[in-house]
Amino acid sequence: MSNLIALPRILRVGADSLNDLPAVLADLGSRRPLIVTDQFLTSTGAVARIAGALSAAGVDCSVFDRVIPDPTTDSLQPAAETVRADGCDAVIGFGGGSSLDTAKAVALLATTDRPMRDFKAPTSTDQPLLPLIAIPTTAGSGSEATRFTVITDSETGEKMLCPGLAFLPTAAIIDFKLTMSMPPRLTADTGIDALTHAVEAYVSVKSNPFSDGFALTAISTIGSCLRRVYADGSDEDAREQMMLAATQAGIAFSNSSVALVHGLSRPLGAHFHISHGLSNAMLFPTVAEYSLPGALSRYADCARAYGVAGDKDSDEVASRLFLDELKHLNHDLGVPSPRELGIEPERWSALLPTMAEQALASGSPQNNPVVPSTDEICEIYRRVY
Incomplete structure (x- = not known):
């Protein structure tokens, strides 16, 4: 019996690998990414530093920083709308598991009018979506390398597991220095x-x-x-x-x-x-x-x-x-x-x-x-x- 093995196309691993983000976006042909993150990381200045580095490299980015813990179907909609309104051509998930899960879902929802519940298990979604770059700031979820996202249905309260190659990041940046301030x-x-x-x-x-x-x-x-x-x-x-x-x-x-x-x-x-x-x-x-x-x-x-x-x-x-x-x-x-x-x-x-x-x-x-x-x-x- 064979096993399907799937990994991100690009993995940048090591201290200060966050500095490689402009090169990763260039490899993917992205000129207008959306950064999906939370307000805490915005408040620390980390998001501004990334946006500044991208601007210096000639990349114009948008930011959605309203990720919530345990993201819901309702919380996804403003981010998906931002992708469409700003003409974003890639999604960057920056943060813990909730930010990466949100980014994965948004990269899909920006390409379809179907509701998120259509993609929950046992359905497996393999259709192409916007290029997705995962940058974890915690050492735990492993979401930067997985073909899953977990989203709570706002109507039913069900925490939905959504599997498939569509949710596997195209690229991941694994920089342990981003975890140094974890309590x-x-x-x-x-x-x-x-x-x-x-x-x-x-x-x-x-x-x-x-x-x-x-x-x-x-x-x-x-x-x-x-x-x-x-x-x-x-x-x-x-x-x-x-x-x-x-x-x-x-x-x-x-x-x-x-x-x-x-x-x-x-x-x-x-x-x-x-x-x-x-x-x-x-x-x-x-x-x-x-x-x-x-x-x-x-x-x-x-x-x-x-x-x-x-x-x-x-x-x-x-x-x-x-x-x-x-x-x-x-x-x-x-x-x-x-x-x-x-x-x-x-x-x-x-x-x-x-x-x-x-x-x-x-x-x-x-x-x-x-x-x-x-x-x-x-x-x-x-x-x-």
């Missing part, structure tokens, strides 16, 4: 997000030798660097390694798949506005324990790559050591439970059937080594709470 909480959440991507890609029923190599490399790097960078955000070596690991994990799951953690995570973002990385972190240990019987040797491989088990440890011992480490990691990085976050138990319980239904509808749980029923998903949510 500890964001560093922790995005780091565990990247670890979740790598592990789920490796244990997924869609795993393959190409994705496996990227997944195990990312797991190894995160195991040695995440606590370091959480403790000391100025550690440039750890920042650089985490940035590369996040991209490698993105490549891994884009060419394999995510699984049950992500299926359960999206409803938490939609209903409780918990950030994606944090909701993944909350779920990861419990979901891994549930999934372990279906992929014992694969979880054991993850343990050895991470560094908590050795070659002499049996798969049973290694996989249990990995589960213990996931729990310790959440404790050490201060990951709260939904209860500790202040979510009321009555509301949590009332939404369980809806969240379970939405999780299964996303398609991600079907990639898990053990595929749960609706009742089993509700029980996992109860244990996580």
Whole structure:
């Protein structure tokens, strides 16, 4: 059986690679890009610096800086209208996962009158869209290298997974210096997000030798660097390694798949506005324990790559050591439970059937080594709470 492998056409990786943006746009033939970002990055002056560098290179850009956390179908429309009104010929996503997800969706919506819900899974969208350049400022989502975007339907509240080659960036710029100011909480959440991507890609029923190599490399790097960078955000070596690991994990799951953690995570973002990385972190240990019987040797491989088990440890011992480490990691990085976050138990319980239904509808749980029923998903949510 063959596997479809897809990567950005251009990857610029390393310190100060942001300076390569004018050259990347020239390679793509763009003279009028739209920068899609958030107001925080505008307030820091980062967007103005990029616009200034582009202007010096003879490139006239527009800016849309109203990206919101967990972007919605309503939030996309003004950006798509800006593309059309300003005659933009490319889209630059600059920021965290929400900015990159928004940019991906906008690059598509600018070329069609169809609503975003037409593109949610299981539909796979491969049609061409505007050239898309992804510039992440966090080390976690891996969106710069994936063929997915996640958008919440403003009418239904559903957090939609939209897959297909249409959402794979044409180019990505991976500059770890953009992550140096990330605070500890964001560093922790995005780091565990990247670890979740790598592990789920490796244990997924869609795993393959190409994705496996990227997944195990990312797991190894995160195991040695995440606590370091959480403790000391100025550690440039750890920042650089985490940035590369996040991209490698993105490549891994884009060419394999995510699984049950992500299926359960999206409803938490939609209903409780918990950030994606944090909701993944909350779920990861419990979901891994549930999934372990279906992929014992694969979880054991993850343990050895991470560094908590050795070659002499049996798969049973290694996989249990990995589960213990996931729990310790959440404790050490201060990951709260939904209860500790202040979510009321009555509301949590009332939404369980809806969240379970939405999780299964996303398609991600079907990639898990053990595929749960609706009742089993509700029980996992109860244990996580």
